[in-house]
Amino acid sequence: MTALLSVRDLTIGFGAGEPVVRDVNFDVEAGQTLALVGESGSGKTISCRAVLRILPRTAQIRSGVMQLNTSKGSVALSEISEREMRGIRGNRISMIFQEPMRSLSPLHKIGNQVSEVLWLHRGASESEARKEVLSQFERVGFPDPARAYDSYPFELSGGMRQRAMIAMAMVSKPELLIADEPTTALDVTTQAQVLGLIKDLQKETGMALVLVTHDLGVVANMAEHVVVMHKGRVMEAGSAELILNAPAHPYTRQLFDAAPEIPDKEAVGIPMPNEDLILDMKDVCKTYTMRSSRGWKADKLIYACRGVDLKLARGKTLAVVGESGSGKTTAARIALGAELPDPGGEVLFRAAPGEDPIRVHQMTREERKAFQRKAQMVFQDPYSSLSPRMRIQDAMTEPLEIHNIGTTAERRDKAAEMLERVGLNAGMLKRYPHAFSGGQRQRLSIARAMMLDPSLIVCDEPTSALDVSVQEQILTLLERLQDSLNLSYLFISHDLAVVARIADEVAVMRQGLVVEQAPPETLFYNPRHPYTKALIAAQPEPDINRPIDLKLVALGAGSPDSWDDVFRFSDTMIPSLVEMEPGHKVRCHV
Incomplete structure (x- = not known):
C-alpha cells in the first residue's frame, strides 16, 4: 500500500551551519496516525513545516524528497511551484500550530479567519461558511459558538484560541492534518474531546494525521506508528504498541521516566494545616x-x-x-x-x-x-x-530598580546568583x-x-x-x-x-x-x-x-x-x- 505522505532523507540546515535535521524518514498512511515524539529542539516541528514549505527564510532543505500520494495522483511537494503549493496548504494538507496567538490575526474576528478557508478553497458563500464554522466550533467544545465567532483573539482564553486553530485546520476536511502540539494549551477534558473529534473525522474522511507531541499519554491514545527524534535524528521508529510497551533506545526510555503520572498507590491525604x-x-x-x-x-x-x-x-x-x-x-x-x-x-x-x-x-x-x-x-x-x-540582565534587574534595591553592581550580582539557582549561568545575562x-x-x-x-x-x-x-x-x-x-x-x-x-x-x-x-x-x-x-x-x-x-x-x-x-x-x-x-x-x- 502506497503511503499518503512519504518523506525520505530529509536534511535541513540554517546558513552555513551544521544540519538541524539529518536524514529523517517517515511514512503516513491514509486514515492512520503517526506520532513524532521528542524534546523541544529535536527537529519535529521544522520537519513538518518542511512538508508545507513554510520554513524560516534562513532555513534550507539541503536534501530530501517529500511525496504526497492521493487518488488524484502523486505530487512532489519539494518540487512544485509556490502557486501550486498554495492550493494544497489549508485544503489538502492542514496544520494546527502550537502558539495560536502568534498564528491568529489580532485585527480580524475568529469566525472570519476560520471561514476564510472555505471561501478560498471551497467557494462557499458567507452564510454557508458561517453555518459550517459554527458547527465545527460546537464540535471542538466552544460553549457559545456564536459568541466565539464574533470575538477577536484577545477576547478568548488560551485554550479557546487553540480550539479555534483546531477548527480552522479541520473545517476543510483535509486529506492530511499536521497537528503541532494541538492540545498543549487545553485542559484534559477538552483535550480528550478534541482527540476523540480528530479520531471521528479520520473515520469519516480517511484523513491521515501527523501528531507532533511530547505527551506519551496522547501518543498511546492516538497513534498507530511512532517516530522518536532527538537532536535532528530519528532515534527509534516502529509501531506504537512495540515502542510504548518495550522502548529499545535509551533516549525513549528516558522520556518515559520523565513523564509525570498520577500515582496508583492508594493513600489517605492529610488536610493542609490552617494555623499559619x-x-x-x-x-x-x-x-x-x-x-x-x-x-x-x-x-x-x-x-x-x-x-x-x-x-x-x-x-x-x-x-x-x-x-x-x-x-x-x-x-x-x-x-x-x-x-x-x-x-x-x-x-x-x-x-x-x-x-x-x-x-x-x-x-x-x-x-x-x-x-x-x-x-x-x-x-x-x-x-x-x-x-x-530587553537583555536578560535588564529584565532580571528591573524589579530591583523599581523598588530601589541595591547598587547597579549588586543588582547584576543578584541576577547572576538567581540564574545559577535555576540551573542557568551568568554568561547568559547579555542575551x-x-x-x-x-x-x-x-x-x-x-x-x-x-x-x-x-x-x-x-x-x-x-x-x-x-x-x-x-x-x-x-x-x-x-x-x-x-x-x-x-x-x-x-x-x-x-x-x-x-x-x-x-x-x-x-x-x-x-x-x-x-x-x-x-x-x-x-x-x-x-x-x-x-x-x-x-x-x-x-x-x-x-x-x-x-x-x-x-x-x-x-x-x-x-x-x-x-x-x-x-x-x-x-x-x-x-x-x-x-x-x-x-x-x-x-x-x-x-
Whole structure:
C-alpha cells in the first residue's frame, strides 16, 4: 500500500551551519496516525513545516524528497511551484500550530479567519461558511459558538484560541492534518474531546494525521506508528504498541521516566494545616459585563468566580485545577491584587507568621509596594512575559530598580546568583529572550520572580507548554526552591499528573465555583464530584491498553444539567461546599 505522505532523507540546515535535521524518514498512511515524539529542539516541528514549505527564510532543505500520494495522483511537494503549493496548504494538507496567538490575526474576528478557508478553497458563500464554522466550533467544545465567532483573539482564553486553530485546520476536511502540539494549551477534558473529534473525522474522511507531541499519554491514545527524534535524528521508529510497551533506545526510555503520572498507590491525604496562613481568600466573586454587539440585546453577565474560599498555608502548595474559563486565573489575579473582587469578598495576606493580615484590596500605595515584593507571579507563556527588546540582565534587574534595591553592581550580582539557582549561568545575562529554548525561558521567568525574595509565588500553568523532560526539571526546581526558601505556591494547572506530584491540597473549579477540594491522595482515589471524575478519566496514560473513557469524560465535563440531582447547580441555585470527610469538601445538595 502506497503511503499518503512519504518523506525520505530529509536534511535541513540554517546558513552555513551544521544540519538541524539529518536524514529523517517517515511514512503516513491514509486514515492512520503517526506520532513524532521528542524534546523541544529535536527537529519535529521544522520537519513538518518542511512538508508545507513554510520554513524560516534562513532555513534550507539541503536534501530530501517529500511525496504526497492521493487518488488524484502523486505530487512532489519539494518540487512544485509556490502557486501550486498554495492550493494544497489549508485544503489538502492542514496544520494546527502550537502558539495560536502568534498564528491568529489580532485585527480580524475568529469566525472570519476560520471561514476564510472555505471561501478560498471551497467557494462557499458567507452564510454557508458561517453555518459550517459554527458547527465545527460546537464540535471542538466552544460553549457559545456564536459568541466565539464574533470575538477577536484577545477576547478568548488560551485554550479557546487553540480550539479555534483546531477548527480552522479541520473545517476543510483535509486529506492530511499536521497537528503541532494541538492540545498543549487545553485542559484534559477538552483535550480528550478534541482527540476523540480528530479520531471521528479520520473515520469519516480517511484523513491521515501527523501528531507532533511530547505527551506519551496522547501518543498511546492516538497513534498507530511512532517516530522518536532527538537532536535532528530519528532515534527509534516502529509501531506504537512495540515502542510504548518495550522502548529499545535509551533516549525513549528516558522520556518515559520523565513523564509525570498520577500515582496508583492508594493513600489517605492529610488536610493542609490552617494555623499559619499566608493567603486567605474569603467569599471571592468576580462578575464581568459583556456588552452586546447589537443595540437591542441586553448586556450579558459573566460569572468568572463565585464564592471562592481558598486557604494557603505557609510553605505549602495549593493547586487550583479546572478547564479554560473555569475562573482559575481570575482567582489568581484577585489573590495578587491585579483584579478587584465584587463587593463582599476579601483577600488577606500575612507576610510573616504572627503578623496582622493585610487586606490586599484596601492597601495604601506604600503597602502595595511592600506586598508586591512578597508576592510574585510566573506566567504561562514565558515568551510573552519577557520583553523581546530587553537583555536578560535588564529584565532580571528591573524589579530591583523599581523598588530601589541595591547598587547597579549588586543588582547584576543578584541576577547572576538567581540564574545559577535555576540551573542557568551568568554568561547568559547579555542575551535576548529569543536566544533561549522554551524550558530556559520558563527558568528565566522563575528567576525573575525570585529577584525580590518573595514568600508567595503564583504559578499560572508554568509547565503546560514544556516537553516532559524539561517539565520534570522545572518541577524539581520549584520543589527545591520551596524546600530551601520556605516558599508558598498557588499553582494553577490542568495537568493532574503534575498536580499529584507538587500539591499539598487541590481545589477543582468549574464555571467559577470550587466543586471539590481535598489533599491529592484523597481526591484522586475517592473523587465524589462528576467533574472531578471526568478530569481523572481524561488524563491520558502512556499505556496503549488503557484508552481514555470518552463517555465518562463527556458526562462530567458536560453541562451541569446532565449531572445527578445532588450535584446540579445554576445561576440562581448553587449548593454549598460540604465537608464529606475531614479535609474533603464537595459542592452538593445535602
